[in-house]
Amino acid sequence: MRMQSMGKRIAELRKKSGMTQSNLAQKLEISDRTVSKWESGQGYPDITMLPELSAVFGVSIDYLMLGRKRGITIAGNIIADVVKTIAEYPKQGMLTYVSEAVHAVGGCVPNTAINLAKIDNSIPISVMGKVGSDENGRFILSQMQKNGIDTGNISFSSNAVTSFCDVMSMPTGERTFFHTKGANAEFSPADMDISALKCNLLHIGYILLLDQFDKADDTYGTVMARFLHDVQQQGIQTSIDVVSDSAADYGQKIIPALKYCNYVIINEIECCSIWRMDARTASGALNRKNVKTAMQKMADAGVRDKVIIHCKEACFVLNVQTGAFTEVSSLKIPETEIKGSVGAGDAFCAGCLYGIYNHFPDRQLLEFASAAAACSLFAANSVDGMRKRGEIEALSNKYERQHNLPERMKEDACETK
Numbered sequence: 390m391r392m393q394s395m396g397k398r399i400a401e402l403r404k405k406s407g408m409t410q411s412n413l414a415q416k417l418e419i420s421d422r423t424v425s426k427w428e429s430g431q432g433y434p435d436i437t438m439l440p441e442l443s444a445v446f447g448v449s450i451d452y453l454m455l456g457r458k459r460g461i462t463i464a465g466n467i468i469a470d471v472v473k474t475i476a477e478y479p480k481q482g483m484l485t486y487v488s489e490a491v492h493a494v495g496g497c498v499p500n501t502a503i504n505l506a507k508i509d510n511s512i513p514i515s516v517m518g519k520v521g522s523d524e525n526g527r528f529i530l531s532q533m534q535k536n537g538i539d540t541g542n543i544s545f546s547s548n549a550v551t552s553f554c555d556v557m558s559m560p561t562g563e564r565t566f567f568h569t570k571g572a573n574a575e576f577s578p579a580d581m582d583i584s585a586l587k588c589n590l591l592h593i594g595y596i597l598l599l600d601q602f603d604k605a606d607d608t609y610g611t612v613m614a615r616f617l618h619d620v621q622q623q624g625i626q627t628s629i630d631v632v633s634d635s636a637a638d639y640g641q642k643i644i645p646a647l648k649y650c651n652y653v654i655i656n657e658i659e660c661c662s663i664w665r666m667d668a669r670t671a672s673g674a675l676n677r678k679n680v681k682t683a684m685q686k687m688a689d690a691g692v693r694d695k696v697i698i699h700c701k702e703a704c705f706v707l708n709v710q711t712g713a714f715t716e717v718s719s720l721k722i723p724e725t726e727i728k729g730s731v732g733a734g735d736a737f738c739a740g741c742l743y744g745i746y747n748h749f750p751d752r753q754l755l756e757f758a759s760a761a762a763a764c765s766l767f768a769a770n771s772v773d774g775m776r777k778r779g780e781i782e783a784l785s786n787k788y789e790r791q792h793n794l795p796e797r798m799k800e801d802a803c804e805t806k
Contacts, residue, residue, distance in 0.1 A: 395434075440749060451589060461591075462514075462516065465576075465594045465599060469495060469551055470556050500735035500739075507772070521545070521551040558729045558769065560724075581616075590651075592630070592738070593617075594631065602616060614645040614649055620649075626652070631643060639663045647691045647692050652696075654741050657680050657699070697741055699759070704755050728766065728774075729766065734762070735771060737759065740757050740758030763784060763788070
């Protein structure tokens with residue numbers, strides 16, 4: 390290979406970027422001779438340098454190593470959102486005014502996939518899900534296709550409408566959802582040919598909102614767990630997301646899937662609800678001790694690589710392989726700049742998947758994902774606020790972070806069993 394082929398790619402990318410060997414060496418804080426050795430096939434970069442090279446050239450680590458980009462597949466919920474802006478949520482029997490109504494995409498698949506495409510359109514992104522043969526379905530597919538996303542594996546229902554959701558959004562960023570399951574309730578592993586997948590990473594969401602995947606399975610516990618097992622057998626890493634549902638049995642539907650997950654990306658309520666713990670105190674403050682304990686329980690249940698949790702105050706990652714625990718505070722975005730927070734969780738997830746795909750260290754991953762989530766605050770819908778990688782990184786440096794949080798978790802070690 391491989392030293393020569395990687396060296397050739399580095400040389401091609403360097404020249405395409407208009408850099409000399411000396412320029413590249415200065416950016417990486419290494420010697421000109423080292424770059425020369427790479428390009429001549431006499432050596433290759435240490436694995437710890439691959440994220441830096443990826444950032445310098447704007448390509449994935451897979452492309453640096455293999456010369457191809459296998460990409461990311463997003464599967465699961467596809468929803469048409471009607472985002473309605475209201476001044477306040479009315480009490481029962483009372484009236485409030487809708488100041489604006491915007492038709493937009495929603496759900497894990499279009500939100501996460503479009504956000505990823507906006508962050509970096511060089512990554513091959515494909516989607517899997519089910520829609521109705523209706524205007525909402527055609528609208529969502531067209532929005533994904535406009536962003537260069539492969540929609541060839543989307544299934545169509547002959548019986549159900551495309552899932553839709555009325556989103557009531559307030560200026561504070563709080564929102565309430567009224568949902569019709571539609572075609573999402575039919576979507577099942579039978580709609581997916583996993584043997585044909587050509588991705589590095591498959592992310593599926595949302596558990597608790599995919600009826601066929603949430604069903605029991607005699608061998609694996611749930612159909613979702615069996616599906617994730619089968620995907621991993623194809624040599625593909627797996628990631629999940631969950632929907633917040635106060636009436637659901639989190640433990641029954643989620644725990645069986647954990648042992649077949651490389652990554653879990655969910656919020657603090659979902660994380661703690663799996664173990665019947667309170668994520669917040671009676672006063673509404675974040676219960677960091679419970680969040681951290683719940684994350685460790687997820688690792689103990691079988692998550693292979695990272696447990697990642699986000700909330701309005703901060704985000705956290707437990708690196709299962711090393712035992713390291715990392716926290717990054719949220720960015721302070723002025724209220725005058727906030728237009729909504731619909732899709733903030735999916736934007737955070739897209740940032741995480743991008744960081745995972747490019748092998749970001751844990752702190753960089755959280756800083757990037759939290760800044761990606763902040764982008765969603767600049768638009769009323771779930772995708773219009775997202776920006777390119779460089780702009781997200783600049784945003785992370787533009788605003789301060791909420792470092793004055795009580796009982797702040799310092800980066801430390803969590804032993805894993």
